[in-house]
Amino acid sequence: GENVEQHPSTLSVQEGDSAVIKCTYSDSASNYFPWYKQELGKRPQLIIDIRSNVGEKKDQRIAVTLNKTAKHFSLHITETQPEDSAVYFCAAGDQAGTALIFGKGTTLSVSS
């Protein structure tokens, strides 16, 4: 089955810096890669996703890149702000299947 590894487990940056979180997956059949953000005490929410027919997707300060050959994908946050502080989860799955496999999460702390 699918296995998703996520690094780093914690990341501390200064406000305005960029943050990068990386995930690798094992199942070459996976073709859907969402990222969820979970603020302290709140529910996870989808922030961006990418499907295997594209290599990069951007939404304002957030971007995701996908390398299907190497089986890894990354979340990039530019110009970080304190409200970006949260736990970020990557996930991988076959979009026609029923199960998403999540990474362990990265706790991002943005200090002002």
Place this chain on the structure above:
Amino acid sequence: ETGVTQTPRHLVMGMTNKKSLKCEQHLGHNAMYWYKQSAKKPLELMFVYNFKEQTENNSVPSRFSPECPNSSHLFLHLHTLQPEDSALYLCASSQEGLAGDEQFFGPGTRLTVL
């Protein structure tokens, strides 16, 4: 409250107790999920229901018993749990039971097993 709601928000139970977690979605979705979230572990998918039919059971111990009476409601019945079952239990829903759909999560039930 709109979206996905869960009750109770906090639950403390002994190992011999029987309790139930409830999830309700107001989004008109057809699929509902139970996840377990433990510290420093990935979100673990437990069960998936699609149009009230269970489509995924991720090797969950029988002390966890799901019930989906309709597409809007999902229960997790708990019986003779272990302390290691203490975790945040998250419910989610999506339009269809496909991994490619956005999942909308509830606020979770924080479960403590004594």
